[in-house]
Amino acid sequence: MTPGVKSGFLVLVLLVLGVGANDVTKYFENNGTLVLDPKVSEPLTGITWKHKGNIVAEWIKDKVPLEYLGDFKGRSEVDLTTGVLTIRGIKKAEGGEFTVEINGRERPGTFTAVWIRNLKGVKVEVVVRPLTCSAASKNCSLECEGDFTDAGPVRFFWKKGDKGRWEEKTKNITIFNDEETKKIESFSCKASNPFGETEESKAEKNPRSISSCSPA
Numbered sequence: 001m002t003p004g005v006k007s008g009f010l011v012l013v014l015l016v017l018g019v020g021a022n023d024v025t026k027y028f029e030n031n032g033t034l035v036l037d038p039k040v041s042e043p044l045t046g047i048t049w050k051h052k053g054n055i056v057a058e059w060i061k062d063k064v065p066l067e068y069l070g071d072f073k074g075r076s077e078v079d080l081t082t083g084v085l086t087i088r089g090i091k092k093a094e095g096g097e098f099t100v101e102i103n104g105r106e107r108p109g110t111f112t113a114v115w116i117r118n119l120k121g122v123k124v125e126v127v128v129r130p131l132t133c134s135a136a137s138k139n140c141s142l143e144c145e146g147d148f149t150d151a152g153p154v155r156f157f158w159k160k161g162d163k164g165r166w167e168e169k170t171k172n173i174t175i176f177n178d179e180e181t182k183k184i185e186s187f188s189c190k191a192s193n194p195f196g197e198t199e200e201s202k203a204e205k206n207p208r209s210i211s212s213c214s215p216a
């Protein structure tokens, strides 16, 4: 093997071993339920879950009965077969880093619990750029605009006309200057995150539509 191939191979091996790949981000909404799955592959004989370094739950087979500690006491539950930690009624301020020790060994990587807003009921609108976009313009774009702060991963959906299907697309879309596009009456958008979906935008009249041209 040439040195280049060798180092490429090493990188591949490290990737397969999952270095850094064990970090998991889990989103939760205020007062929601957080479920962290360590995906254990061997019979459990001991488990310790920690939040920001503080013990949340601990159990050692035949030695230490399952015990819950700290702020999550009374709201948390550990499954002693799967190792899954479930916390109910988790609050906005209670996110952060969780780690777990399985059978006396720290699981590599961390779980990061991130609070996000539920997008249910949030209003969105279709914004045309440039404002002067017309049937003759070369380059026009549409943006699905709304307040997406603290919304986590957001997906965007667009609909052509009244009867079109919702299709997943990007936040901004380009509308081309072709015959197909000119036949579309309007565009609508909506967005969703892991917990909810926005309202549907009002249908924005297609600025490229021939019928939207005012008679000369």
Ligand SMILES: *[C@@H]1O[C@H](CO)[C@@H](O)[C@H](O)[C@H]1NC(C)=O
Pocket (backbone or CB within 6 Å): 031, 089
């Ligand atoms: C929190 O969630 C629980 C269970 O879903 C519900 O019974 C309770 O009313 C909620 N509390 C608040 C403040 O929303």
Ligand SMILES: *[C@@H]1O[C@H](CO)[C@@H](O)[C@H](O)[C@H]1NC(C)=O
Pocket (backbone or CB within 6 Å): 138, 139, 174
């Ligand atoms: C928009 O116009 C510019 C310049 O005319 C061009 O370079 C670019 O590719 C166009 N973008 C799209 C998405 O058509």
Ligand SMILES: *[C@@H]1O[C@H](CO)[C@@H](O)[C@H](O)[C@H]1NC(C)=O
Pocket (backbone or CB within 6 Å): 129, 143, 171, 172
């Ligand atoms: C969408 O378009 C707006 C206006 O041109 C721009 O500010 C924004 O960064 C774009 N967003 C994305 C995700 O491309």
